[in-house]
Amino acid sequence: MIFTLTMDVLNSILTQAAATGVLQRLMARHAVASTSLYADDVVVFCHAHPDDLMAIREILRVFGDASGMRTNFAKCAALPIRCSVEQQVQAMQILDCRVAQFPTTYLGIPLAIRKPTAAALLPLIDKLSRKLSTWRGSMVSRGERLAFVRHVLSAMPMHILMAFALNKNILAQVNRIIHGFCWAGRKDAHGGQCMVNWARVCHPLSLEGLGVSDLHHAGIALRMRWLWLQRTDPRWPWALLHLPLDPDASAMFRVSTT
Template identity: 55%
Template sequence: MLFAIAIDALNSLLLHAHRHGLLQRLTTRHAPSSISLFADDVVIFCHPPRQDLQVIRELLHVFGEVSGLRTDFTKCSPTPIRCEDPDLLTINTELACVVAPFPMTYLGIPLSVRKPSASSLQPIADKLSKKLASWRAMLLSRGERLALVCHVLSAMPSHILVLLALCRPPPPPVLKQINRILREFLWYDRKETQNGHGPVHWQRVCRPLELGGLGIPDLHRQGIAMRARWLWLQRTDPSKPWVHLHLPSDADTTAIFRTSTTWTVGDGRSCLFWTDYWLHGKSIADIAPSLLPLVPRRRRKSCTVAEGLSDRRWIADLHGALTPRALVEYVHLWQLLRPFTLSTTPDHLSWRWTANVLLHQLRINFYPYDLPILLMLHLQYKYRIIRVYLWKGVLFLLSNEAIDPSATNTPVSMLV
């Protein structure tokens, strides 16, 4: 913790140098993000000109004199990314460090300017196998092996789950191999079997305990949840230094994030016009699906509600001829947008799936007139909350004088 606080002072020095023009900004459009911290490992990003390197070296010297955390350049390694030969000579002269080549492996993750291949992630599976070699699985009970799978083996590949989204096709082969290693260690006391199958389907094993599973993390779904959280932080916390970057996200993550969030539109400067759920709880893509292919992809990702409603600029985003269906959707969308007005308050993004929202949806959709559906869900999934509302619904109908339990067209008679 003390190290992180001290490194925050170094970050403030770098930001001060950026504001006064001593260091070049990494990008011309966004705020500088020049430092990355993980535990006691620090990475500083800068441009390769001589002036920038001299400023970085002097800032590290000043920071070391003040904090006592002096930099040993013999243990540092600059890594040039798309630099020319004169830049490499300048780096060797100014920093006097051993230059590390790029692409490289940092904190167990292969870094490259291109999408990682499945073979580059193979060392993760090899690390799991090496870990198993030191364990005497035959001397452990199944409960002890379950604890090791949940808290040790499943945690080892967690830091690469975001990286797995870049591999195609999803899920990558290395993820299937990791699941096979976990499955075989849990059921068969060893890391290799002939058939590779367990007595229970692995997706059922990865369910939570309250749903009949063993609580083992599902790495594929855990990766989706992690990437969805990145999307959430990108839209709700503009102070993050990586907000302007393109985050790795597959189709499943994007669909879950857009379905699970809803916007309360204020000034319309943060909410996207074409893809976010802001118009009566729906998105323009859902209201007018035939119009969305006519909008360029760049405009879908950049056009805000304020920009689209200003002088009806969303009409200019449509390129191409309108089909009869698209024309009907265009008129319907025009009628929905015409009375819509913006305010001065900022937009607010909210998460739909809270406990209160789920309970409210259960009361609205099932209670008390869909008892056969509740019974079917209870028999299939055995949810405790559904069982409670099932019997509450039965008691409600039996105690309601307006409903005759002996009739043949009531939910009670259908339930019986």
């Protein structure tokens, strides 16, 4: 709790710096928060101008002196977005840290200017496949495999599904791994081993299904939540931003709310 409150102070300092002109605003019309915080991982967004970079470095130094939470720039990285080579060199010199390449992956989610490609989502397939070793499928009962599917395999893609929709090819590969392990104990299964239609398996227990998450519809519901929060609570730092949601989530939100 103390850590969270301390990082809120850093966000307030950066917001005040933008309000007073020390830093350039990220958006011309709105004051948008310039930090993203998760546990002990902090991202600061700013323009690539030398004055802004020097101001960021000084703010972090003063914040570290006051809080004791000093920034180790040797472990930090600057990720230029649509910056020239000269701006990248300036960032490396002023911040005294390495320059990483963008697009990148942050908290397990690929970050890019455009929608992530199928190649950028292949690590999700690899991660699911690594979870399935041969002994896990061959030495457990079908009921235990079902529990593993419901609570582990189906939960692993949810983090990405909260951010954006998986393309059909990647979603099909994920579902193939999940129902292959459920029926056959390995990452793929042929038609004769699939005892029940997968759409029925994804029905709730109350509707005679097995309670496995339907990843397509679960993803729509998760992404609709951002639209709901944006509409009902403007205090969120991203509330004024345009949310790049998929058409299915936007259409469902429009017909479900007034």
